[in-house]
Amino acid sequence: TEAPVNLPARYKREIPEGDSRLRIVCSDCGFINYENPKVVVGAVVREGDRILMCRRAINPRHGFWTLPAGYLELNETTADGARREAWEEARAKIEIDGLIAVYSIPRLSQVQVIYRARFAAPGIEPGPESLEVGLFAWDEIPWNDLAFPSVRWALEHYREVGDAEHFAARTNPPGELGNF
Amino acid sequence: TEAPVNLPARYKREIPEGDSRLRIVCSDCGFINYENPKVVVGAVVREGDRILMCRRAINPRHGFWTLPAGYLELNETTADGARREAWEEARAKIEIDGLIAVYSIPRLSQVQVIYRARFAAPGIEPGPESLEVGLFAWDEIPWNDLAFPSVRWALEHYREVGDAEHFAARTNPPGELGNF
Ligand SMILES: [Zn+2]
Ligand SMILES: [Zn+2]
Structure with missing residues (x-):
């Protein structure tokens, strides 16, 4: 050994x-x-038809676009973690209003818990782990510069659920393991 | 320090x-x-109007009743983990058909991912971590001898969703943190 x-x-x-x-x-x-497997918590935060995204200032995937998300800390609920990450990465105050998905990335031993959210207060700016942050309409999303496959999954699953009050949480698209 | x-x-x-x-x-x-926070995966496995439960042969809460559930392992999807736990604890082969809840137990730094499932093959028997296993109708559930608050949450949330094809995943009941 x-x-x-x-x-x-x-x-x-x-x-x-x-x-x-x-x-x-x-x-x-x-x-x-x-x-142990690690828990990633994040959110699709929307305002009207636009979605909050962050360009990564850290590795892996420096310079690529992601949703505000990161590792859950000790003694934190998943919802609190998603709110904290939106603040840390985009200085956004958010209000969660649904669970979009629970994804598994087995190669990385990750479980991703992704919420739907709205802004609880106006204003975004890059936190220390973001080069820039922005609000993107569907056609403006930098599809070719997404950081991880699960970013695309979450965006597409959000697109499916829209503003529905009740909806079933999604999981990995069939056959996809989230490798990059 | x-x-x-x-x-x-x-x-x-x-x-x-x-x-x-x-x-x-x-x-x-x-x-x-x-x-890191730990991920617990489990399932409410039902057959007709009865639900699979296991009496714990291990601490904490030796001798109390729980759903088949346990820690997610490295490189495992949450669904695979829930199927593995049903096998390990109750020798049950199960088929997952919905996500009942994602609970957070912040004091224990636990995230619990609880699925709804059916039997994929007949037969249950106690695995090494169970003293006994059984199928319980709602009124037969050993409500006074449940191992953890989240067992009750999952049973009640299953009761709400029943056999619905699509339903929103639940989270902790308001104000409850799962302490025991
Ligand atoms: Zn040593
Ligand atoms: Zn040392």
């Missing part, structure tokens, strides 16, 4: 007693670093 | 450079153990 990438050599991948999967274990002290 | 519970003393909680939150950091080698 080799040390996992980016970790000191004393960390090995092994199956702890009573477990059935490989974990990262410290061969000095036995500390088990359970790696 | 004290060592987090259950970790050797060289692990301290501190805010790494460029970060804004407390993380668990090894004071010997600087390894940062990012703790």
Whole structure:
């Protein structure tokens, strides 16, 4: 067993007693670093027929366009996380009014919880992780410069649900795993 | 800063450079153990008017009743995880046909993704984490011996949606945080 990438050599991948999967274990002290899937929370925030998007100032996919979204923090609800990310990335105050989708990106061990939202207050500007932010009508969306496949999924699923009061949450399009 | 519970003393909680939150950091080698919220996946599996439940053989809440559910594994979709848990806990082969809810339990940093499902094959029996498993009509459900508040939420939300083909996913009941 080799040390996992980016970790000191004393960390090995092994199956702890009573477990059935490989974990990262410290061969000095036995500390088990359970790696867990990560939760991404985000929102399609719309004003009239326009949708809020952010151009990424960070890797991966620096310079490409995304929806305001990011990792859920400890002790946070998914809705609170989506509101926080809209603030951090676009200085937008938003109000959630529906769950658009729960996507799984198994290669990245990601679960994405994507809400529909409106602006709770006017104004957007780039936060530290955005190069620029903007509101785009459907035909103005930078389709060729989207950061991730799931950005397209969320936009298309939002397009399906529109302003419906009740709608079923979507999942990955058939056969798509979100790899990029 | 004290060592987090259950970790050797060289692990301290501190805010790494460029970060804004407390993380668990090894004071010997600087390894940062990012703790992340955990994803629980599960299902309300029904046959006619009866619902599959499992009596827990493990802590927490040993001996209490729950839905088949557990932690999502790495590289797994949420739907695959829910199917795996139904097999592990009740030896049930299930077919998912809707998303009942996405709950947040912020004190436990849990996101719960709960599906509606049917049996894809007959037969249930207790897996290693269940003392017993059973199918319960609504009035037979062991309401006073449920393991977690979110078990009740999921049952009640299933009751609302029934066999509807399309329905909006539910979230925590107003004001409820799922503490137990
Ligand atoms: Zn160690
Ligand atoms: Zn160390």
